[in-house]
Amino acid sequence: VKSLPKEMFLYDWLPQNQVEWYNNKICSLRKNIKVKTGLQHLHRSLQNYAGTFEEMKKFSPDSKAKIRSKIIGGVAEQLTQVLCEVEWALESLNATTPEKVAADLSKNWNNSPDNTRLLTQDWGVISLCQTFLGDWTLIVDRLNKKTVCKRPSWISRKKKANSKRTSRAPMSNGPRPLV
Numbered sequence: 174v175k176s177l178p179k180e181m182f183l184y185d186w187l188p189q190n191q192v193e194w195y196n197n198k199i200c201s202l203r204k205n206i207k208v209k210t211g212l213q214h215l216h217r218s219l220q221n222y223a224g225t226f227e228e229m230k231k232f233s234p235d236s237k238a239k240i241r242s243k244i245i246g247g248v249a250e251q252l253t254q255v256l257c258e259v260e261w262a263l264e265s266l267n268a269t270t271p272e273k274v275a276a277d278l279s280k281n282w283n284n285s286p287d288n289t290r291l292l293t294q295d296w297g298v299i300s301l302c303q304t305f306l307g308d309w310t311l312i313v314d315r316l317n318k319k320t321v322c323k324r325p326s327w328i329s330r331k332k333k334a335n336s337k338r339t340s341r342a343p344m345s346n347g348p349r350p351l352v
Contacts, residue, residue, distance in 0.1 A: 184225070184282065184297065184301070186221050186225075187221055187222060187225060187298065187301045187305070188218040188221060188305060189301060189304070189305070191218075191305060191308035191309055191312060192308045192311055192312065194214070195211070195308075195312045195315070198210075199211055199214075199312075204316075205266075207316060208266065208316060209263070209266055209268040211312065211316060212259055212262055212263050212266070212268065213268060213269065213270075213271050215259050215309060216256065216259045216260065216263065216270065216271050217271045217274060218305065219252055219255060219256045219259060220271075220273065220274045221274060222252050222298075222302055223249060223252040223253055223256055224274065226245060226248050226249035226252060226298070227249055228282075228284075229245045229249075229294070229295065229298065230245050230249060232285075232286065232291055241295070245295070248299070248302070252302075282294070
């Protein structure tokens with residue numbers, strides 16, 4: 174799947190690079206502002222994922238429909254539960270809850286895919302969601318600590334790797350560690 178054009182499985186309305194966003198936009202803010210801003214951003218992002226999974230539930234290919242529907246429905250339900258928890262946290266902080274986002278799917282989204290395209294779309298969304306949730310696990314852990322933000326060490330490692338052109342394996346595209 175990774176050899177396919179990225180527009181077939183990466184969707185611009187689904188948030189990516191959350192650790193980078195945190196390091197660039199949130200890290201230097203005061204703790205109370207970090208939490209409120211982070212939760213508001215998380216809320217908007219979760220809405221995008223929840224809406225996408227709701228759209229995915231509408232597809233029902235002939236083969237394996239029950240298994241796929243159960244998995245997609247379960248993920249959609251879990252995202253909705255997390256979204257409710259984030260709303261509760263925002264309300265408890267007297268922070269503004271972001272407005273509901275409209276399901277505005279990209280031109281790259283296929284509303285009536287064949288089985289191959291369906292699997293590609295599913296894989297793309299689920300992969301992005303997995304990375305998104307991993308990034309937010311790191312961000313929440315970071316918010317719970319009382320340390321000062323530093324330049325992420327993975328940036329330094331990446332620069333060294335690019336300058337030394339060694340035969341080492343490429344770095345993972347997964348969530349980046351927070352320092």
